Amino acid sequence: MVKITVIDRHERKHELDAPTDMNMNMMELCKAYELPVKGTCGGMALCSSCHMYILSETELPEMSEEEEDMLDQAFFVEDNSRLGCQLRLTDELDGMVVKLAPESED
Numbered sequence: 001m002v003k004i005t006v007i008d009r010h011e012r013k014h015e016l017d018a019p020t021d022m023n024m025n026m027m028e029l030c031k032a033y034e035l036p037v038k039g040t041c042g043g044m045a046l047c048s049s050c051h052m053y054i055l056s057e058t059e060l061p062e063m064s065e066e067e068e069d070m071l072d073q074a075f076f077v078e079d080n081s082r083l084g085c086q087l088r089l090t091d092e093l094d095g096m097v098v099k100l101a102p103e104s105e106d
Contacts, residue, residue: 002018004093004096007097020089025043025084026084027043030084038050048074052083053098056097059092060082076101
């Protein structure tokens with residue numbers, strides 16, 4: 001089990017216990033805690049509804065071409081943008097801090 005902090009779109013911090021033995025990703029973790037992450041494509045990197053910003057200095061796995069391509073089409077992309085569905089929960093993510101990206105251009 002690792003601890004991950006998720007800052008929602010209303011700037012509220014949520015300290016989440018994240019199991020590392022269930023092959024879950026960040027999108028699934030947020031959904032399990034009923035945070036507003038849609039995961040419309042089911043975790044296939046085919047949409048950007050689980051777009052988040054990595055605020056901590058956590059070392060992450062390389063971004064896949066599919067994830068990079070999807071982020072190229074997303075709104076509000078920053079240098080620290082990642083798709084939650086592509087970040088598997090591992091011991092290396094302990095202490096990670098993320099912020100959910102805005103949903104649309106309204």
